[in-house]
Amino acid sequence: MRMAELSRESGVPVPTIKYYLREGLLPAGERTGRNQARYDEAHVRRLKLVRALVDIGGMTIAGVREVLDAIDEPEPSLHHVLGVAQHGLPVLAADPDPAGRDWAIARVEEVAAEHGWELKEDDPVVAALVGVLCVLRDLGNTVLADRLPDYADAAERLAEADLGILDGLTATESIVEAAVVGTMLGDAMLAALRRIAHQQASARRFET
């Protein structure tokens, strides 16, 4: 298909597709003339994946490129791709104060010990969690930080079954892609559901 049809099929505007081509997020089409190229279903699919990661996952272009590079490796390791998909969590710009940081790390270690989790010190996801706890403490909102064990229980229950999903898939490529999509879109699904549940609980409590 031509560029115009690729745009229609994927729902992505032509200038955006050209931008993704320049940024290396989309492989070049098969050249058919001086200014023309032909694209196929793989391009449509890749465009949809990029949009999902950018729009719903809130990933940066650099983050998406890193994930796609991992997916496109000849023999992608699922564990490696999952590792890459872990990045892109928001982190606080400013360094937390050391006292807050020590306090937060102690809370995370407590929860990790309860669940038998082995955390790596330089893990960006652990750093993101520590950052969230530091901010909560800094804002005087330690009651939410106190619920860390409940949140960890919920996360663990979901994660076990999330990994189970992958057993149902066959081709390596689809497993890797499903893992990335599941990580990013699962966050979005859970955030929306948690807010709906808040709304309902709030309406029951505060409205008459």
Next chain:
Amino acid sequence: MRMAELSRESGVPVPTIKYYLREGLLPAGERTGRNQARYDEAHVRRLKLVRALVDIGGMTIAGVREVLDAIDEPEPSLHHVLGVAQHGLPVLAADPDPAGRDWAIARVEEVAAEHGWELKEDDPVVAALVGVLCVLRDLGNTVLADRLPDYADAAERLAEADLGILDGLTATESIVEAAVVGTMLGDAMLAALRRIAHQQASARRFET
């Protein structure tokens, strides 16, 4: 305190503070001279809140302003502020195709019926959830969409206890702020924990 000290106390650079002042995210200080103003602890606190919403919550400046306006109302209604904090969820830029949309709405209505949730049709959070499901379907990843009931259970369990936190607070202002912070930072806490749990489950499964 002067601007320089406000910057030190809050960890926010002076140019950023000036930007927030211009954008109305921070009330003006008490004018003490031609180019000088005095700030107090309330400014430090407000700056930390803005940073948390922007850095961790990923909110836009417009979104933060809307939340702060609701917090600053003379008699803020918790239910209203919670409503405002619901916004800012990522939504897909392109409209989903109608068949996908109908399918997604049916799934959401099923889960809502199970939980006794009363959803409003024009609710942006419901739209965000429908959008996520449409993308999953479009990417052929309906196995994660099939886990919607599990995710809804987890969200409901967390939300009930989240609302319980508010009972422990006293001043209306702190309740409203805690609700906003809890909504935004709770998402981030849960996303980080879910990824840590994925890592652990993945390491157990795929590494030897």
